[in-house]
Amino acid sequence: MASRDLNTRGYQARSGQGDPEPLNVLNSAATSLLRRVPADVWCAVMLDPATLLDTGGFHEQGFRAESMPRLFEIEHGEQTGVDNIRALARRRAASSLLSVSTGGDLARNVYYRDILAPEGLADELRVTLKADGCTWGLLVLCRARESAPFTAKDLAVAEAASAPAAAQLRRALLLKGIDDVEVPDAPGLVTARPDGRITYVSRIADYWLAQVAERRRDTGITTYTLTAVLSHARDRTSADPVSARVRLHSGRWLTISAWTEALGGEGGEEMVIASLTPSLPVALNALVLNGYGLTPRERQIAQFVILGRAYAEIGDLLGIREQTVNDHMRKVFAKTGVDNRIELCTNLFTRHHLPVLADPPLSTDGRLMGS
Known part of the structure; x- marks a missing residue:
């Protein structure tokens, strides 16, 4: 069986040069697994641990573009399948191996x-990248009908790969990043019809979407990340918006x-509307603390400390x-590499709260601008 070639040029994780970029980590995890468990079709996806919506990744060796709208509908809209x-x-x-899960x-x-049958695929192996109860990514490996089937050994190899890959991906996502260019803070707007066809992408939205860490074929789909969010919003019975960071x-x-709305009031044409905005610092604090591998209780107490509460309180x-x-x-300080609560608060303040000062050379989300 010949696996589709993996294009790793420019995305190999480099040891000894600081924390790698998330796409490097994801690519490294997929490359390592594919060496031991070859696949005819594969993709590697980053996920928002709060909503499990796609947030970027590698799709170049994945399913055909024609299959993607239905895939997102099943995965994030209907949310069906074992x-x-x-x-x-x-x-x-x-x-998880689909043939086993379906008996x-x-x-x-x-x-x-x-999805699989029209693509000529016989089975699918999924690997969730889990760390401390949160799911940060997903590796999907498929084999064609003419290929050798997946084995119990393949499943065990995939299981062993999950935890270390998830820990590295979480760290890369949350604990690294320095901006080297100024960027706008304005929100972007996207509208789509109920069938998923995008009807409008504002200039700022187009700018933001071009920055998403996602690699795929030139399919005409704006981004798989946006499509996943729109699919989830379109099939929700609640009017509340769904979000992914x-x-x-x-x-x-x-x-x-993203949310659905009847244009012109009740009885009007239903549209799916999405807004794209820089994430607020307060929404990232819990994620950043999770990136250090804190337990739920340690995160809870650390957040109280960040709010200025005394230990007795x-x-x-x-x-x-x-x-x-x-x-x-004391365990929080050890895991985050600081000596006291002042240094802990300063670390988060420097990363996420400095933008309120609006004083160059700081970027608008609080990271130091590159020189």
């Missing part, structure tokens, strides 16, 4: 019928929010002793 990403995120195991009855699975090539974060709020709070914070 190995849907949301079902996988809830499981203890990180790897060998692939024909009854909508994802197999509508997306890391850009520059190291900044973008929030894509935090203890009263959580119903624990002040000494317990102090013990948790």
